[in-house]
Amino acid sequence: MHNPQLNKNGELQHLLTIEGLPKSIINHILDTASSFVSISDREVKKVPLMRGKSVFNLFFENSTRTRTTFEIASKRLSADVINLNIAASSTAKGESLLDTIDNLAAMHADMFVVRHSQSGAPYLIAKHLNDTKQNHVHVVNAGDGRHAHPTQGLLDMYTIRHYKKDFTNLRVAIVGDILHSRVARSDIHALTTLGVPEVRAIGPHTLLPGGLEQMGVRVFTNIDEGLKDVDVIIMLRLQNERMSGALLPSAGEYFKSYGLTPERLALAKPDAIVMHPGPINRGVEIDSRVADGSQAVILPQVTFGIATRMAVMSILAGTHG
Amino acid sequence: MNSGMKLHIKNGRVIDPANGIDAVQDLFIADGKIAAVGSAPEGFAAERTIDAGGLVVAPGLVDLSARLREPGYEYKATLESEMQAAVQGGVTTLVCPPDTDPVLDEPGLVEMLKHRARILNQANVHPLGALTVGLKGKALTEMAELTEAGCIGFAQAEEPIEDTTVLMRALQYAKTFGYTVWLRPQDPHIGRGGIAHAGPLASRMGLSGVPVMSETIALHTIFELMRATGARVHLCRISSAAALDLIRSAKQEGLPVTCDAGVHHLHMTDADIGFFDSNARLTPPLRSQRDREAIRAALLDGTIDAVCSDHTPVDDDEKLLPFAEASPGATGLELLLSLMLKWAEEQHGQADALPQAIRKITADPARTAGLSAGTLSVGASADVVLFDPRVRWLVAPSALASQGKHTPFLGYELSGQVKATIVAGHLAWER
Numbered sequence: 001m002h003n004p005q006l007n008k009n010g011e012l013q014h015l016l017t018i019e020g021l022p023k024s025i026i027n028h029i030l031d032t033a034s035s036f037v038s039i040s041d042r043e044v045k046k047v048p049l050m051r052g053k054s055v056f057n058l059f060f061e062n063s064t065r066t067r068t069t070f071e072i073a074s075k076r077l078s079a080d081v082i083n084l085n086i087a088a089s090s091t092a093k094g095e096s097l098l099d100t101i102d103n104l105a106a107m108h109a110d111m112f113v114v115r116h117s118q119s120g121a122p123y124l125i126a127k128h129l130n131d132t133k134q135n136h137v138h139v140v141n142a143g144d145g146r147h148a149h150p151t152q153g154l155l156d157m158y159t160i161r162h163y164k165k166d167f168t169n170l171r172v173a174i175v176g177d178i179l180h181s182r183v184a185r186s187d188i189h190a191l192t193t194l195g196v197p198e199v200r201a202i203g204p205h206t207l208l209p210g211g212l213e214q215m216g217v218r219v220f221t222n223i224d225e226g227l228k229d230v231d232v233i234i235m236l237r238l239q240n241e242r243m244s245g246a247l248l249p250s251a252g253e254y255f256k257s258y259g260l261t262p263e264r265l266a267l268a269k270p271d272a273i274v275m276h277p278g279p280i281n282r283g284v285e286i287d288s289r290v291a292d293g294s295q296a297v298i299l300p301q302v303t304f305g306i307a308t309r310m311a312v313m314s315i316l317a318g319t320h321g
Numbered sequence: 322m323n324s325g326m327k328l329h330i331k332n333g334r335v336i337d338p339a340n341g342i343d344a345v346q347d348l349f350i351a352d353g354k355i356a357a358v359g360s361a362p363e364g365f366a367a368e369r370t371i372d373a374g375g376l377v378v379a380p381g382l383v384d385l386s387a388r389l390r391e392p393g394y395e396y397k398a399t400l401e402s403e404m405q406a407a408v409q410g411g412v413t414t415l416v417c418p419p420d421t422d423p424v425l426d427e428p429g430l431v432e433m434l435k436h437r438a439r440i441l442n443q444a445n446v447h448p449l450g451a452l453t454v455g456l457k458g459k460a461l462t463e464m465a466e467l468t469e470a471g472c473i474g475f476a477q478a479e480e481p482i483e484d485t486t487v488l489m490r491a492l493q494y495a496k497t498f499g500y501t502v503w504l505r506p507q508d509p510h511i512g513r514g515g516i517a518h519a520g521p522l523a524s525r526m527g528l529s530g531v532p533v534m535s536e537t538i539a540l541h542t543i544f545e546l547m548r549a550t551g552a553r554v555h556l557c558r559i560s561s562a563a564a565l566d567l568i569r570s571a572k573q574e575g576l577p578v579t580c581d582a583g584v585h586h587l588h589m590t591d592a593d594i595g596f597f598d599s600n601a602r603l604t605p606p607l608r609s610q611r612d613r614e615a616i617r618a619a620l621l622d623g624t625i626d627a628v629c630s631d632h633t634p635v636d637d638d639e640k641l642l643p644f645a646e647a648s649p650g651a652t653g654l655e656l657l658l659s660l661m662l663k664w665a666e667e668q669h670g671q672a673d674a675l676p677q678a679i680r681k682i683t684a685d686p687a688r689t690a691g692l693s694a695g696t697l698s699v700g701a702s703a704d705v706v707l708f709d710p711r712v713r714w715l716v717a718p719s720a721l722a723s724q725g726k727h728t729p730f731l732g733y734e735l736s737g738q739v740k741a742t743i744v745a746g747h748l749a750w751e752r
Contacts, residue, residue, distance in 0.1 A: 098641055118644065124599075185525065
């Protein structure tokens with residue numbers, strides 16, 4: 001089966017998922033990001049790599065934070081950015097998803113950054129562009145349903161590499177709502193591709209999807225056991241609507257059972273880092289003393305996120321369909 | 322109509338599983354009925370002779386689940402387009418579920434559908450009536466009236482009854498008159514809103530799952546109610562190995578139960594979803610390889626009585642959507658025969674694989690549905706298909722008469738081309 005995110009030469013045509021992405025491409029993105037990190041510290045925070053290119057941020061699901069990071073990344077690459085919030089689902093009355101895409105492509109878009117509530121929506125767009133011979137337009141998945149959030153996965157890898165240098169001797173724990181998390185899925189694929197020997201998932205059975213073992217993950221339901229001797233802890237956000245109901249009885253009980261407290265953090269290696277894709281829920285999944293503590297790298301993640309997205313976009317812009 | 326035409330079909334390989342025939346023989350048709358197999362009846366003067374050399378001559382196919390989309394969904398398909406698809410696929414008898422708009426819960430609607438189908442004079446259409454009014458699972462329909470109007474059984478289509486008391490009453494009532502209730506086992510809550518087989522693949526793709534237990538929990542309930550009421554139940558489109566194990570035991574126990582499987586599930590698994598291909602979005606979902614192997618085995622051991630096309634035309638606008646938003650279903654009438662031939666080809670070394678494949682889409686579904694069809698017995702209605710099992714064809718939208726152009730088999734090359742379809746003695750279609 002043809003992998004729709006690579007072109008005939010095996011180069012990155014779209015970034016849709018980390019699953020199946022060759023290690024060499026991941027490393028190339030991380031290396032490129034590394035060269036962009038310093039740009040943000042300069043007086044003039046811009047490089048002309050995408051001058052004259054138009055990037056459309058297509059957000060079918062609201063996310064000010066992610067949209068802003070893509071906007072900043074585009075601007076630092078000197079691209080023109082157009083933000084479109086199409087919060088309604090594509091089945092709502094009016095223009096269909098693919099009609100929207102054709103219209104914007106006719107305005108000479110060079111890149112679509114797509115956020116959608118349905119898993120796989122960016123694939124539909126990428127396939128349509130390929131089928132209609134609009135291969136010069138690139139798609140970046142900025143989060144689709146529960147499926148993938150590849151730029152988040154890549155910026156997480158950048159952060160881990162920054163602090164830990166080598167992936168091949170790490171224990172990484174992902175804690176929380178794995179079931180609904182596209183971040184967890186992208187992180188798992190990235191970590192296993194980069195050779196992390198032990199990836200752990202920690203959460204109650206109601207928030208753990210089946211089949212994690214087949215993805216190369218060790219599953220823990222007891223957080224104290226799961227955090228033992230890990231090098232990296234990735235906390236996941238618990239969505240408000242999942243805090244009480246059939247998945248969990250209450251936010252309070254969740255924090256008691258799975259919240260990251262200083263006591264629990266002490267079970268990990270002394271130099272373990274704590275990550276979170278944000279926005280954080282203090283007192284739900286993470287104690288403020290941890291979120292603000294010396295081991296937290298949550299804000300550096302945000303900084304690295306800009307560089308990582310610049311890397312992805314500049315690499316795609318240099319690929320020809 | 323020209324149903325009185327005397328037809329002589331010569332030199333074909335006649336396969337009639339109901340009568341254990343598999344031999345090169347001649348077939349004679351008169352007055353819309355099979356007049357003779359082998360040598361001509363005395364004084365038979367053919368008005369037309371068809372040379373079926375190299376072709377298989379078999380009973381017209383009997384499809385236990387084909388959605389024609391009328392009334393209500395004419396933008397997806399019309400009776401004209403789908404009846405044409407049926408005869409081009411060699412299907413001469415089909416059963417259609419009641420989930421039209423409005424649903425088939427009133428005799429007038431059933432009569433209208435039967436009437437429209439009769440005028441087209443192609444395949445024989447046998448509707449299933451709604452088991453409950455509006456398929457809402459609350460009030461029973463007028464089953465006796467609906468039977469008089471032409472319904473051959475009662476179904477809930479894709480709407481499981483939430484209130485088990487209503488399901489029990491429906492079975493009791495159906496039992497009273499000897500009607501068969503057609504149910505696709507699915508729990509009304511577990512797996513609701515699911516779009517893919519709950520398994521490692523769905524987890525990976527972030528698609529909400531339909532667990533196998535949605536099917537098995539419903540089966541446990543149905544079997545308990547059958548034991549209590551004695552009603553006869555036909556189970557539609559079984560998708561899992563675990564469900565087949567339960568059905569196998571139920572049959573051994575002697576419960577009056579039969580079942581079918583959709584032809585897609587005989588060949589495909591959830592892996593065929595590939596990169597979110599909405600053509601592979603089906604109900605029930607494509608399941609694991611283990612489930613597929615179990616379905617293939619159950620076809621051989623007789624646990625599965627029949628294979629249906631699960632023909633569900635969907636228009637482009639409803640498929641060109643993100644996987645979860647796309648309408649489920651695939652076109653099937655024109656693929657059923659070829660996909661059964663594919664199954665037969667894959668039974669390597671099994672000498673009677675072809676007759677067995679044909680049996681599962683002719684005699685066995687007819688028996689299951691209580692229809693006098695699916696056989697070439699002398700005196701039976703002359704519903705016949707002539708096909709060349711060796712001709713290969715490419716599954717492409719342009720090759721399909723159905724208004725539904727979506728199938729996970731697009732781009733496949735399949736064997737088996739229908740050359741002629743005869744319904745009640747008249748040539749309904751000829752290539």
